[in-house]
Amino acid sequence: MSEATHVGSGKVRELYALDDDRLLLVASDRISTFDVVLPTEIPDKGRVLTGLSAFWFARTTGVVPNHLLSLRDDARSTECRRLEMLPIECVVRGYLAGSGWKDYLATGEVCGHHLAEGLAESERLPQPIFTPATKAQTGHDENIDRAAAAALVGEERLAEVEATALSLYELASDHARSRGIILADTKLEFGIDDQGRLVLGDEAFTPDSSRFWPADAYRPGSTPPSFDKQFVRDYCEALGWDKSHPGPELPDDVVDGTRARYVEAFERLTEIPFDDYLAEPTVVLA
Ligand code: PZK
Secondary structure, eight states: OTTOEEEEEOSSEEEEEOSSSEEEEEEOSOOEETTEEOSSOOTTHHHHHHHHHHHHHHHOTTTOOBSEEEEOTTSSEEEEEOOEEOSEEEEEEEEOOHHHHHHHHHHSEETTEEOOTTOOTTOEEEEEEEOOEEOOSSSOOOBOOHHHHHHHHOHHHHHHHHHHHHHHHHHHHHHHHHTTEEEEEEEEEEEEOTTSOEEEESOOSOTTTEEEEEGGGOOTTSOOOOTTTHHHHHHHHHHTOOSOSSOOOOOHHHHHHHHHHHHHHHHHHHOSOHHHHHHOGGGGGO
16 A cells, blocks of 8 residues: 555545545554553454444445545555535434433434333334434534534535435335344534535445444343454453543454354345455455
8 A cells, every 4th residue: 555645544444645636544453442452353353343443334235425446455545536525414214322412311302203101221213313413523413403413514415414324224224124233323524525426435334333222132212232352342441441542452262252253244235255255355346
């Protein structure tokens, strides 16, 4: 990657410029929990997320075009079109979890959606809701209502991203549900291309951008286990770590169990053996 200029870092990903029109998104094997990146990596986690994202990009082109140009042979790097990213996070929630649950408890509403009284934590909503948030540079994204989102992207563009995000969530969550995984909610990021068209960017329907719950353990009224990170969370809770930096190192059994859960999510959702993806990343695009 000597030809690429580093242009940005996420908690667990790096972004490079290839030229004026193309970026390289590289997913590392770093893992975060309780908002802290841990010192221990999960082997192949970045490859699982890159492959899953590409799988969804290939299956949603009928809903919206996306930024994917190609996958590199390392199976963790995506060459993508450079877009003008919209300044909002496009969250869709089918279930009441995380900040949606917190906001509902405090106000009975989530991003201006008034919900029925008496809903339980993690309960399935009567229909999925679009709950945009601001992009915080540091700290947490802030949930915003329709008017605040319209002030950032315009009323027309907001209507387009809302309808598109809801369609994408319906497609992905129906597929995941049929494979035993509940996609409780998801965060999508869109950009505009040089022709002014809406394009899906970033990552899509990965366990880092969505809440994945095993369908067979789902019980409204509690926090369902995370499909991917539950071993890590349980280990960290048992240690009594105060969730400040730096996080704890993970023992081998937690690393191995967590890697197996990521690979299981990949194989359940794509129906492709993970080793086939490693041998030829483009199999997820077929
Ligand atoms: C873009 N990010 C977030 C992700 C990071 C930062 N196709 C695109 N065009 C223009 N900009 C972006 C994208 C995408 N995707 C995404 N910031 C800019 C981000 C991963 C690692 F450091």
